[in-house]
Amino acid sequence: MTTSTNQSEPVAHAPAATIAAAWLVTLLVSPLGDIFCFELTGAVPPWLFWVKVALLGVLILLSWLWKPIQALRPFFIMLLAITSLMAAWIWLQQLPAWITWQKQHSFSVAAMATQLSEMAVALLLIGLLFVLRKRRERFFLVRGDLHAMAEPIKFLGGKSLGPLWRFGLIFTLVILVGQFFMLIFPLSPTAATWRLFLPLIPLTLLRAASNGFNEEIILRVAPISPVYEVVGKSNAIWMAAVLFGLEHYIGGIPSGIPGVLITALLGWFFGKCMVDSRGFFWPWLFHAVQDILPFTLMVLAATP
Numbered sequence: 001m002t003t004s005t006n007q008s009e010p011v012a013h014a015p016a017a018t019i020a021a022a023w024l025v026t027l028l029v030s031p032l033g034d035i036f037c038f039e040l041t042g043a044v045p046p047w048l049f050w051v052k053v054a055l056l057g058v059l060i061l062l063s064w065l066w067k068p069i070q071a072l073r074p075f076f077i078m079l080l081a082i083t084s085l086m087a088a089w090i091w092l093q094q095l096p097a098w099i100t101w102q103k104q105h106s107f108s109v110a111a112m113a114t115q116l117s118e119m120a121v122a123l124l125l126i127g128l129l130f131v132l133r134k135r136r137e138r139f140f141l142v143r144g145d146l147h148a149m150a151e152p153i154k155f156l157g158g159k160s161l162g163p164l165w166r167f168g169l170i171f172t173l174v175i176l177v178g179q180f181f182m183l184i185f186p187l188s189p190t191a192a193t194w195r196l197f198l199p200l201i202p203l204t205l206l207r208a209a210s211n212g213f214n215e216e217i218i219l220r221v222a223p224i225s226p227v228y229e230v231v232g233k234s235n236a237i238w239m240a241a242v243l244f245g246l247e248h249y250i251g252g253i254p255s256g257i258p259g260v261l262i263t264a265l266l267g268w269f270f271g272k273c274m275v276d277s278r279g280f281f282w283p284w285l286f287h288a289v290q291d292i293l294p295f296t297l298m299v300l301a302a303t304p
Helices: 016-029 032-041 047-062 067-094 096-103 107-133 164-187 191-224 233-246 256-277 281-302
Strands: none
Touching (some): 016 032, 016 047, 032 047, 047 067, 067 096, 067 107, 067 191, 096 107, 107 191, 164 256, 164 281, 191 233, 191 256, 233 256, 256 281
């Protein structure tokens, strides 16, 4: 199913003030503040979360009174939902009762429980998107145009990239090669380790598929769809990519500055696939495929 006849077109020239406001709020509620505190003190203060929630609450109220940010209200609402729900999900993962329960069950059960709990966040955001955007075509929850062309990239000279599936396949193959040498090769897994891993291949593929779904909803669909018609496709894609990248600085795989740069690039790629195809299939598929080796690493690391 294609959505080109149902979705509104992004503005050709968004007001500079609106774009600046969207970027400023994105950075203020991103993990950027957490990173600064972590680097200065070694910890992220709990009050920082409440500052972000309060800021977004004030902006939502202000959007009813101040016309320049009125069009950004759905974006602010979605950022508040993402921030709050993800904080609740992290809180759940850190509960002693949850940790104890996971230790009492097998690796497979514990891993899928984590994925399912994150999927609950994704489903709640889908519900909110239906309220804000009314139709799923307006927030990319459709297959999209499988034969879409990849839009030219300005910093690559604006040349035609050909079909999106071919561009995505080449990009994904490059990422897979890099992942193998960064993640799997240094482990030097033995033949015995691989034999133990073989029965867990279905679980690894299922986790990759579910994680691709969860993260594309939470980190692409939710932040991009309420704002791309307001600030333009490129700004919306990069704002979501920056959020995705910064999330990996503390405790991500990979983490630190390399983690931010690598995952921001991946976030840009997934967002581009979503917007260019006006659908969910290509970004989900490419994301799921690229998650296979990281989840393989987790399984190998947990294999005695």
